[in-house]
Amino acid sequence: MKLVEVLIEYPSMQIDRPFSYAYDGDDIQIGVRVLVPFNKQEVVGYVLAIKDIISLENESVLQGREIKSITKVLDEEPILNEELMKLASELKEYYFAPLISIYQTMLPPSLKPKSSSLSKPKIAYETYVKVKDENILLTKKQEEVFLKIKESKESLKNLYSANIIKTLLDKGAIVEVKKEKRRLKTENIEKKEENTLSDEQQDVLTKILENPRDIYLLEGVTGSGKTEVYLQLTKKMIEMGKKVLILVPEISLSYQMIHQFEERFSSIAILHSSLTPGEKYDEYRLIARGEIDIVIGARSAIFAPLDNIGMIIIDEEHSETYKQESPPYYHALTVAKMRMKYHSCGILLGSATPSLESRSRAYKGVYHLLTLNNRITGHLPTCQIVSLSDYKEIDKESILFSKTARKAIQETLDKHEQVMILLNRRGFAPSFSCRKCGHIFRCKECHLPLTLHKDVHRLKCHHCGYEEDEPDICPSCSSTYFRINGYGSERAEEEVKKLFPSAKILRLDSDVSSKKGQTKSILKQFKNQEADILLGTQMIAKGHDFKNVTLAIVLLADIGLNLPSFRAAERTFSLLTQTIGRAGRSKNGLAILQTYNPTHYALKYASKQDYEGFYNYEMKIRKMNMYPPFCYCTILTLSSANEELLDEMTLKIKAFLNASFEDKAVEVIGPSEYYIRILNRHYRKKFLLKYKSFEDIKDVLLKLQDIFKSQRGVQCFINVDPYEDY
Numbered sequence: 002m003k004l005v006e007v008l009i010e011y012p013s014m015q016i017d018r019p020f021s022y023a024y025d026g027d028d029i030q031i032g033v034r035v036l037v038p039f040n041k042q043e044v045v046g047y048v049l050a051i052k053d054i055i056s057l058e059n060e061s062v063l064q065g066r067e068i069k070s071i072t073k074v075l076d077e078e079p080i081l082n083e084e085l086m087k088l089a090s091e092l093k094e095y096y097f098a099p100l101i102s103i104y105q106t107m108l109p110p111s112l113k114p115k116s117s118s119l120s121k122p123k124i125a126y127e128t129y130v131k132v133k134d135e136n137i138l139l140t141k142k143q144e145e146v147f148l149k150i151k152e153s154k155e156s157l158k159n160l161y162s163a164n165i166i167k168t169l170l171d172k173g174a175i176v177e178v179k180k181e182k183r184r185l186k187t188e189n190i191e192k193k194e195e196n197t198l199s200d201e202q203q204d205v206l207t208k209i210l211e212n213p214r215d216i217y218l219l220e221g222v223t224g225s226g227k228t229e230v231y232l233q234l235t236k237k238m239i240e241m242g243k244k245v246l247i248l249v250p251e252i253s254l255s256y257q258m259i260h261q262f263e264e265r266f267s268s269i270a271i272l273h274s275s276l277t278p279g280e281k282y283d284e285y286r287l288i289a290r291g292e293i294d295i296v297i298g299a300r301s302a303i304f305a306p307l308d309n310i311g312m313i314i315i316d317e318e319h320s321e322t323y324k325q326e327s328p329p330y331y332h333a334l335t336v337a338k339m340r341m342k343y344h345s346c347g348i349l350l351g352s353a354t355p356s357l358e359s360r361s362r363a364y365k366g367v368y369h370l371l372t373l374n375n376r377i378t379g380h381l382p383t384c385q386i387v388s389l390s391d392y393k394e395i396d397k398e399s400i401l402f403s404k405t406a407r408k409a410i411q412e413t414l415d416k417h418e419q420v421m422i423l424l425n426r427r428g429f430a431p432s433f434s435c436r437k438c439g440h441i442f443r444c445k446e447c448h449l450p451l452t453l454h455k456d457v458h459r460l461k462c463h464h465c466g467y468e469e470d471e472p473d474i475c476p477s478c479s480s481t482y483f484r485i486n487g488y489g490s491e492r493a494e495e496e497v498k499k500l501f502p503s504a505k506i507l508r509l510d511s512d513v514s515s516k517k518g519q520t521k522s523i524l525k526q527f528k529n530q531e532a533d534i535l536l537g538t539q540m541i542a543k544g545h546d547f548k549n550v551t552l553a554i555v556l557l558a559d560i561g562l563n564l565p566s567f568r569a570a571e572r573t574f575s576l577l578t579q580t581i582g583r584a585g586r587s588k589n590g591l592a593i594l595q596t597y598n599p600t601h602y603a604l605k606y607a608s609k610q611d612y613e614g615f616y617n618y619e620m621k622i623r624k625m626n627m628y629p630p631f632c633y634c635t636i637l638t639l640s641s642a643n644e645e646l647l648d649e650m651t652l653k654i655k656a657f658l659n660a661s662f663e664d665k666a667v668e669v670i671g672p673s674e675y676y677i678r679i680l681n682r683h684y685r686k687k688f689l690l691k692y693k694s695f696e697d698i699k700d701v702l703l704k705l706q707d708i709f710k711s712q713r714g715v716q717c718f719i720n721v722d723p724y725e726d727y
């Protein structure tokens with residue numbers, strides 16, 4: 002008889018500890034999932050430990066309760082290996098999250114320990130044949146097939162005539178082998194030779210290889226050839242018998258880079274959110290069995306069960322997508338550093354505009370700083386800032402374009418070169434109101450103004466996803482006339498079509514890209530010069546290499562600057578720099594930033610592609626206001642459907658925090674309101690903690706969790722190192 006420690010699937014702090022169950026059998030291991038009775042239900046759990054016991058009665062007496070039995074063992078093999086189970090425990094400590102929620106985050110959706118996903122995908126098999134005995138007498142035809150099989154060592158059974166195969170099997174000349182099938186169809190991509198590295202690139206590669214177990218920050222202007230460094234570093238790692246894990250901000254936006262990897266290497270798994278559960282399951286198991294050298298994926302790929310990792314490459318390391326802004330609130334780089342210790346591997350962070358945290362760590366010598374200062378081909382584009390308040394720039398025929406911008410577009414189209422236009426706001430118009438009484442249509446859930454989406458005649462909330470039909474009459478005065486306020490990408494597209502009727506225009510934003518395969522298809526069409534203008538949100542700014550783009554226009558550079566976030570300037574600078582960087586990859590390029598804030602430092606430095614200038618300026622501001630990288634932050638969010646209860650609890654917690662941190666170097670700011678005050682019908686309040694040492698907050702936050710374990714009606718979320726603070 003065995004006593005098995007099982008972690009139950011509820012992602013709740015209340016039961017974040019293992020429970021004991023009995024099992025009589027040998028087919029159980031640490032790391033497999035089991036079905037157990039819990040609270041009159043059958044739930045899925047994870048086996049954390051197993052020990053042999055002599056009698057169940059004894060054990061029940063010892064524990065003072067009846068020990069129930071495991072109903073069923075669900076997996077033949079563990080689905081999390083030892084490293085990942087250790088990693089989960091480490092993450093639990095750092096992010097104050099229930100262990101089970103970390104397991105759920107680590108696993109592909111179809112393997113998550115959830116009762117609802119019990120029917121995990123079945124393994125698919127393929128049948129191969131191989132030579133068993135060469136001395137069997139065969140007819141000429143049989144001999145022919147036999148030799149083909151012998152040549153290819155092992156060959157798919159269904160490639161040959163079923164009759165001959167049957168005879169060969171019967172005679173004992175060949176045998177059948179069953180093998181797991183990889184359901185993902187991989188295109189056969191023509192392999193390409195590598196480029197000869199420029200001196201700068203070579204220098205960078207040499208430095209990393211001198212000490213491949215450290216953390217490097219590769220700061221390289223747009224178009225300086227960071228990808229080629231990743232490729233050749235990967236090759237060296239594989240030659241050394243090591244594996245490489247590569248993170249990109251978003252798979253569909255990185256298809257060009259992924260393609261370059263596929264042109265050089267064969268043993269790659271790409272963890273894509275659009276894989277079917279069966280495909281994901283196969284890829285996951287292939288990686289787990291050690292049959293894959295290179296894994297490429299977005300944030301959650303940091304949990305890929307890759308062994309023997311030599312290097313973790315994080316491209317566009319400043320990207321906000323690496324931080325999950327929902328429980329367990331992890332950052333991929335934090336996880337990467339934990340895996341680095343286990344594997345003694347290196348980490349390479351790449352960006353044209355590194356996050357201030359990474360750049361200052363490199364400055365202090367915690368990371369090694371490597372730089373690529375020059376574009377491989379072409380030059381950095383010239384950039385012009387156009388003030389939208391300047392009356393000379395007002396174009397009577399256009400609300401969106403200044404005279405300068407419109408003229409530049411026309412000239413570029415005349416030269417048969419391509420244009421990119423950024424408007425970082427989706428939908429048709431960001432607000433919709435009644436023309437007669439001024440009633441503003443707001444989200445029923447969070448009260449923010451609804452965005453009009455004209456193509457589908459819907460009003461949508463961009464914060465919580467709420468939608469309703471575009472109205473016919475005003476609910477407060479019954480008027481049927483409405484006002485459309487401001488611009489989104491959908492409306493910009495309409496205007497661009499009107500102004501440049503003969504140009505072919507493509508639009509890319511998350512409304513368009515929600516259809517499977519659309520993003521890649523649009524980016525491909527534009528790369529193949531099947532369109533003249535690509536218009537869209539930040540999705541068009543990231544990493545693409547379009548040779549014929551000579552003009553980049555930002556319609557309203559100020560979007561984002563006014564967000565109440567300490568990162569507002571950094572994000573704007575980064576987005577603008579990336580967008581400007583799309584122009585002039587092979588010819589001279591021009592970029593135009595339209596703005597109401599022409600003297601803002603984020604715009605000024607972006608227009609010169611001057612990262613160092615921006616960094617120095619922004620660091621002064623961060624220091625003055627005491628924000629990262631000068632301190633660490635954690636946000637505590639209290640949330641409840643009952644506003645009174647929330648207010649009451651908030652006061653209690655405020656007193657608790659103030660008392661707990663009295664003699665520590667921790668600043669407590671709050672309670673304060675969220676920018677989005679109500680989310681999914683829950684009222685929210687927040688506290689911001691600023692501190693220099695994690696040790697100063699750790700015990701207090703553990704106590705805080707204890708308080709909420711017995712608290713009904715109010716939840717507390719802990720977000721360590723938040724990306725945003727509003």
Ligand code: ADP
Binds near residue numbers: 197
């Ligand atoms: P980044 O990622 O730094 O913005 P890319 O990796 O997109 O830059 O490189 C810009 C362009 O230069 C790409 O078209 C790439 O193929 C090319 N390139 C990079 N390195 C070399 C090299 N050593 N020799 C020739 N072409 C190169």
Ligand code: ZN
Binds near residue numbers: 475
């Ligand atoms: Zn009205």
Ligand code: ZN
Binds near residue numbers: 447464
């Ligand atoms: Zn909403």
